[in-house]
Amino acid sequence: MYPATDMIDNLPDQPRPFKVMAFYKFADLADTAAIRPELAHFCCARGIRGTLILAREGINGTVAGTDDAIDALQTFLMDDPLFGGRLEGAEIKFSTAATMPFHRMKVRLKDEIVTLRAPEANPALRVGTYVEAKDWNALIERNDVTLVDTRNDYEVSLGTFERALDPGTQTFTEFKDFVARNLDPARDRKVAMFCTGGIRCEKASSYLLAQGFEEVFHLKGGILNYLETVPREDSHWQGECFVFDERVSVGHGLIAGNATLCRACRQPLTPQDRADLRYEEGIACPHCAGDAERRLAAAQRHHQVRLAEIRGSAHLGDAARHAAQQAKARKRARREADRTTRAETSASS
Template sequence: MPHPFKVMAIYRFADLPDVKELQAPLAAFCCGRGIKGTLILAREGVNGTVAGTPEAIDALHAFLMQGPLFSGRLEGAEIKFSFAHEPPFARMKVRVKDEIVTLRAPQANPALEVGTYVAPRDWNDLVTRQDVVLLDTRNAYEVGLGSFAGARDPGTQNFTQFKDYVARNLDPARDRKVAMFCTGGIRCEKASSYLLSQGFEEVFHLKGGILAYLETVPTEESLWRGECFVFDERVSVGHGLEPGDASLCRACRHPLTTADRAHPDYREGVSCAHCAGDAARHAAAAERQKQVLLAQRRGLAHLGDAVHAAAEEGRERKRVRAEHSRGKAKAAG
C-alpha cells in the first residue's frame, strides 16, 4: 500500500539575524499547500518536521534550499525524508525561539565547533571499540523504546539536563573518546560542541542520527535494539523508517510498547502505568477518548484520532460558551 504522506525532518545551524521576518512568509507557504507540522526558527538556524503530499513537501524543500527567502543560507542542511499512511500532524506551526534545540549553554556553538561526524556505515566499527564511551543524548522516555546495544542512558527528562549528566558522570581525563547519537543529529551538534568546550579531546557523533542509521544499515548488521521514538503521530519507526508498533498514552503522552499496553493500568486513550493514580488527568483523557470514539462512529477516524478529538473538544467548548451566553441573555431579559 503506498504512503500518501511524505515527511521531512530538517535542521541547519546558520546565521539568521532576520529570523522574525522569515516567520510569516514561511508559514504562508506551508499553509497554502496543506503542509502540517512544526518549524522552529532562531538566530542560530532552522529545525523541524513537517508532512504533506509528496508534491507539497518537494515544493517546500525547493523553497527552503533555492528560494529567495533564505538565499542559500540553508545549504548543507541535514534533511531526512520518510513516509506515513496517516497525517502525522494536526496543524502547521512556525515558531521563533531563542534556540532551535534548547541546551542553555552559550559555550556550545555548532557554527564554530562540533564533533567528528561518523557515517552510518562506519558507526558499528567505532562504537564496538573498548576505548569508546557510547552515549545516548536523548531523554529517558525515548531511550525506553530503543537504543544502541551498550549505550549509556543519561536518564534525562529534557535536553538541558544533559550538562548536569556530563558534570556528574564524564571526565575528560578518563573518557577520552566519546561517541554520541540522537534521533536526527541535531541534539548531538549541540552536545558534541558542549563536550569539546569542556575539554573532551575526541568527540564523535552519528551523522543524520538514528534515522539515517535505520535507513542505511541492513537489519542483519544493525546494532540498534527496539524502535526509535519520533515526535509525531507515528510515535516510532524501525528499520527502513517503517512505522513502528509503539503508541502514545493520551493522558501523559508517554510512548508505550506492546508490553506497556498489556499492563493492568493501561486503558486505551485514558491511562497507562506511567501515569497511574493521576485521577484528574485520567478524567480529562476519558472525555477526550469519548470524543475520539464519537468521531470514529461518524466515520472521521481516517483523518487521525488526535485531530478529531481536538476538533470535538473545540466544538464542545464553543457550545458551552454559546449556551452560557444565551443563559445570560435570558437572565438579563
C-alpha cells in the same frame, strides 16, 4: 527490554502517500520574525503539516505532505532569497507515512532550535567529528570509546544502541548535569554520541568540546539515517526509534513501529505496556495510572473524541478547526434564515 522489531506489522508495500521531511541547519537567522509568516503561508498553501522551529541559531522541524509539496518546500528553503542560501547543506531525512502524521502546521519562534541553555555550545563555530552510518559500528565496537545516548528517558525506553549510556534525562537541558556527574575529559578520551536525527548530537558535541573533551564523535544523520542505511542483520540497534509524530516509532527501513502514545501522559507505549492491566486506551497507562487528576481529565477528553467519532466529525488539528468553522457558518445561516422567515411572516400578516 525493547520491543522486537520483527513484530512490526506495517509492511513496506503498504500504500504510503505522504512524504515526511525531517531537517535542521545551524545558521545565522537573525530575521526570523520576517521569515515566519512567509514560511507558514508557503506550507499552508500546499497542505503541508508539521512543526518548524526558527531561532537565531537556525531551523529545525519535521513536516509532511504530498511528494510535490515537500519537494517544493525543499527548493524554497534552499533557493529562495528569503533564506539567502543560508540553509544550504542542511541535514535532511525523508521517510513516508500511510496517513498524515500531523494535525496542523505550526511555525514557532524560539530562543534555540534545540534547547540546552549553554551559550558556549555553538555548532555554527565548532562541532565534533561526523561519523557516517556505515562506519558507526566499527567506532562503537571499540573498547576505548564511551557511547552516550543524548535523548531523553522516554525515547531511550523504546530502543537504543548496545552498550550506550542512558543519561536518564527528561529534558535536553539536563544533559549538562549528566556530563558533570558521569563524564571526565581525563578518563573519557573518546566519546561517541547519537540522537534521533543528529541535531542534539551537534549541540552536545559542541558543548563537550567546550568542556575540554578532545575527541568527540557523533552519528551523522542520527538513528534515522542508521536505520535506513545499515541492514538489519548488521545492526547494533535494539528496539525501535521514537519519533515526534503520529507514527510514534520506526524500525529498520524507517517502517512505522509497534509503539503507540498514551493520550494522558504522552509516554510511548510498547505492546507489553498495552497488555498491562493498568492500561485503558485514551485514559491511562502503566506510567500514569496512579495520577487521579490526569486520569479524570483524560477520560473527559477521550469521551469527547468518541462523541466526535460517533458524529463523524473531527476532534483535533486543522480538520477540527475547519469543521468548527463550518458548523459556525451553518449556525449563522440558520439564524439568518429564521430572521428572514420571521420578517416575511410579519410582512404578510
